[in-house]
Amino acid sequence: MRSYTHTGETRAVETDGPVAAGSSLSARAASPAESIGEVTEVSGRGAKAIFDMDALGTIINAEGGDPLVGQIGSMVRIHVTGSYVYAIIRRLENAAPDGRGGQLMAEMDFIGQGERFGAEQRSILFGRGVSKFPVPGNVVSNVRAEDIKAIFAPMGRAHVNIGSVYPHHTVSASILSDGMLSKHFAVLGSTGTGKSCTLALLLHRLSEQMPSGHIIVLDPHDEYAAAFKEHAECISTENLHLPYWMMNLEEHIEIIVGPRTPEREIEVDILKRSLLAARKESAKDKDYGRITVDTPIPYRLADLLRIIDQDMGRLDKAETIEPYLKLKSRIEELKGDDRYAFMFSTILARDTLPDVMSRILRIPVDGKPVSIIGLAGVPSNIVDVVVSVLCRTVFDFAVWGRKSHARPVLLVCEEAHRYIPEEAEVNFRSARKSIERIAKEGRKYGVSLGIVSQRPADLAESILSQCGTIFAMRMNNEKDQRFIENVMPEGADGMLAALPSLQNREAIIVGEGVTAPVRVLLDDLHEDLRPSSDDPKFSEAWRTEVDDSLYVAKAIKRWRSQHHDS
Numbered sequence: 301m302r303s304y305t306h307t308g309e310t311r312a313v314e315t316d317g318p319v320a321a322g323s324s325l326s327a328r329a330a331s332p333a334e335s336i337g338e339v340t341e342v343s344g345r346g347a348k349a350i351f352d353m354d355a356l357g358t359i360i361n362a363e364g365g366d367p368l369v370g371q372i373g374s375m376v377r378i379h380v381t382g383s384y385v386y387a388i389i390r391r392l393e394n395a396a397p398d399g400r401g402g403q404l405m406a407e408m409d410f411i412g413q414g415e416r417f418g419a420e421q422r423s424i425l426f427g428r429g430v431s432k433f434p435v436p437g438n439v440v441s442n443v444r445a446e447d448i449k450a451i452f453a454p455m456g457r458a459h460v461n462i463g464s465v466y467p468h469h470t471v472s473a474s475i476l477s478d479g480m481l482s483k484h485f486a487v488l489g490s491t492g493t494g495k496s497c498t499l500a501l502l503l504h505r506l507s508e509q510m511p512s513g514h515i516i517v518l519d520p521h522d523e524y525a526a527a528f529k530e531h532a533e534c535i536s537t538e539n540l541h542l543p544y545w546m547m548n549l550e551e552h553i554e555i556i557v558g559p560r561t562p563e564r565e566i567e568v569d570i571l572k573r574s575l576l577a578a579r580k581e582s583a584k585d586k587d588y589g590r591i592t593v594d595t596p597i598p599y600r601l602a603d604l605l606r607i608i609d610q611d612m613g614r615l616d617k618a619e620t621i622e623p624y625l626k627l628k629s630r631i632e633e634l635k636g637d638d639r640y641a642f643m644f645s646t647i648l649a650r651d652t653l654p655d656v657m658s659r660i661l662r663i664p665v666d667g668k669p670v671s672i673i674g675l676a677g678v679p680s681n682i683v684d685v686v687v688s689v690l691c692r693t694v695f696d697f698a699v700w701g702r703k704s705h706a707r708p709v710l711l712v713c714e715e716a717h718r719y720i721p722e723e724a725e726v727n728f729r730s731a732r733k734s735i736e737r738i739a740k741e742g743r744k745y746g747v748s749l750g751i752v753s754q755r756p757a758d759l760a761e762s763i764l765s766q767c768g769t770i771f772a773m774r775m776n777n778e779k780d781q782r783f784i785e786n787v788m789p790e791g792a793d794g795m796l797a798a799l800p801s802l803q804n805r806e807a808i809i810v811g812e813g814v815t816a817p818v819r820v821l822l823d824d825l826h827e828d829l830r831p832s833s834d835d836p837k838f839s840e841a842w843r844t845e846v847d848d849s850l851y852v853a854k855a856i857k858r859w860r861s862q863h864h865d866s
Contacts, residue, residue: 334359334441336370337406339378339434346387347378349440350395351404359442368467369442373798373819376408377447379439380432384414384424386443386451388817390797406440411816414450424450428816445470451816460505466806466819473809473820477506480769480813481710482743486751487807488784489773494805496831498771498822499712499752500527503670504829506710507531513669514662516694517712518687522674523831524714532670533662537677540642543652544601544634546689548594549575554730555685556630566623574611574627578604582649596693598649605631639679643686657697660690661709687719688730695738698745711738712750717758720751732760739766757783769813774802795819 336359337351356370368374372392377384387408395405413431414424424447448471459474487502489495503515504527517524525534547555552575557567575593582599583591591597605628612624634644657663660671678686694711701707713719719731738749739762751767753759757779765787775781781799795808795817802808805824810817848854 335439336376336442337404337440339436339438339440340405341436342434344433346390346407346409347434349376349378349406349408351392351406351440353402353404356404366442366468370404370406371467373795374467375411375443375448376440377414377443378434379441380413380434383416383432384447385430385432385434386411386414386426386447386816388795412451414447426450426815452814452818454815458509460502460509461823462501462505463805463820463822466821469821473814473818473822475502475505475769475809475813476815477509480811481506481708481748483768483812484739484742484749484751484766485769485771485811485813486753486756486764486767487771487773488751488753488756488775488780489771489807490775490777490780491754492804493773493802494822495752495754495773496523496714496833497805497825498773498807499714499750500524500829500831501822501825503528503712504825507669511667511669512665514665514707514709515670515712516660516690516709517670517672518675518690518714518719519672520675520683520715520718521833522676523833524672525674526832527829528670528672529828531668532672533659533668534672534674535659536674537639537642540673541652541656542643542686542689543598543656544643545579545598545649546596546653546656546693547685548596548692550730550733551685551688551692554688555634555682556627558630563623563626566619567627570608570611570619570623571627574604574607575599577607581607596653596696598651600649601631601635601644640682643682657693661694661697661707663707684719684729684731687713688734691731691734691738695734695742695745695747698742698747702745706746708746708748710748710750712752714752716751716753717755720760720763721758722760732763736760736763739763756780759783761787767811769809769811772796772799772808772810773806774804775799 335352336355337349339347339349341348351370359369360367370376370389370392372389375386375388377386387410389406389408391407393405395403410430412426412428414426417425445468448465448468452465452471452474454474454476457479458477460477461472461474463473465471465473487495487498503517507513507515519525522536525532528534549572552571553568556571557564572593576591578599579593579595579597580591581603583595583597586597588595588597608624608627612621634640637644660673662668662671673690675683675686691711691713694709698706698709713735716735720735721732735749738747742749749767751759751764756764756775757777761783767787770784770787772784775784781796784799785796795810798819799808802819803821805822806819807822808817808819
């Protein structure tokens with residue numbers, strides 16, 4: 301669990317009138333039209349209160365009344381001397397002694413405190429945390445519009461508007477740009493709840509406000525090109541050039557040696573010696589400085605094969621010939637398979653690293669602040685390595701570019717459970733290691749991480765716990781709900797209870813990107829700005845016959861060629 305300190309933003313808003321000198325808010329209390337009950341029990345994280353059903357009915361039925369007052373997930377304020385403590389209703393039950401109604405027992409979670417100040421104490425200063433706790437007997441009242449504005453208004457801080465605040469949807473929901481980006485974020489929810497559209501909405505709003513940004517989206521299903529069109533550099537295996545020599549030793553091992561075998565350690569040792577020799581041979585007569593097996597400098601595969609051959613022919617070698625033959629066979633296979641052409645097609649070892657990094661990072665931006673890297677065409681057995689190379693090189697570039705003109709970067713991982721699974725024994729070790737490094741150290745070097753997943757319980761908790769802002773959408777799986785509870789900050793319990801009942805486009809947002817935990821109805825994106833992730837409409841597709849006689853032949857041609865446009 302993480303805790304958050306008082307933020308101290310000033311939100312000068314009018315309240316309900318002056319307070320007489322020497323009086324307290326609890327003594328003055330609330331007007332009969334406001335009061336809905338009183339506190340009966342207090343703990344460090346929340347309180348219990350008895351609500352009066354008649355008082356709730358009065359507010360609901362009054363002209364312009366609030367029909368959602370006193371419901372689960374709604375906000376209340378508790379009157380404490382000189383201030384208000386704001387809380388969210390988590391649980392309700394009948395509290396009448398005879399069981400016939402009339403009173404409700406409410407459990408509430410604190411979210412922050414509002415200090416009254418200014419002329420006649422007509423303004424509110426809201427901050428996270430509670431310094432003046434209520435006591436049994438304090439009055440509980442419904443929040444007013446000015447309270448909501450005081451809590452959620454960004455007040456001059458850099459922000460983007462993404463929707464409206466639940467339950468009345470009269471106040472804009474803002475995301476604090478620096479708070480969200482500087483400490484990573486995650487968008488989590490079940491399939492079909494709108495995660496992709498939520499991410500697209502965030503990126504659109506950020507790009508509109510900061511058109512010279514640097515956003516990289518790892519897109520496993522090629523969905524996001526349709527959402528950004530001319531505002532993004534769309535990269536796929538058909539136009540991606542990611543030369544093999546950019547890989548470090550660990551990535552070379554994963555793609556050439558493969559999973560554990562009885563002779564894996566011998567193969568790793570041979571590859572390590574040969575790779576270092578190939579890099580050094582390529583670097584002679586060039587000013588690369590100290591060369592290691594991980595230094596990203598070009599080398600020729602022909603040189604690597606030749607060095608392996610020479611090593612295999614030594615009379616004093618301790619190894620048998622079989623590990624050498626396996627390595628050579630695998631390298632030849634990678635060179636000859638068209639599926640790997642975006643990495644292994646280069647015959648000449650040209651130093652294209654500046655061009656590759658400039659294109660991926662969008663330097664210069666040239667009107668396209670987003671790079672969408674489509675991974676659908678990457679063979680499944682090397683997608684881990686490709687993701688690892690991309691994430692690691694982005695981070696390494698940020699580390700070594702910090703002393704010049706550092707440019708913050710946002711790296712978004714869609715379907716993140718594929719790359720950073722909780723189980724360390726499964727595939728995607730190198731990708732998980734690269735992403736974990738960004739999660740733990742990225743903010744020091746200006747690399748922000750965005751995680752999107754429909755299966756949060758399968759994510760590495762060590763990475764998700766580093767996300768300072770969480771967008772939690774509807775989740776029906778109890779395992780996922782429990783996992784989210786473990787990584788959510790204090791004060792969000794009342795909202796988490798609503799996770800299974802959230803509507804599409806609704807999200808509970810907590811953390812550094814918002815001034816307080818908030819339930820939001822997200823803006824509806826125009827169809828042209830959405831990712832192409834809509835579910836197929838069986839009711840429409842199955843009403844008509846296939847009108848393309850070559851439909852099957854075309855699909856098979858694309859399948860065989862591994863090109864979507866062929």
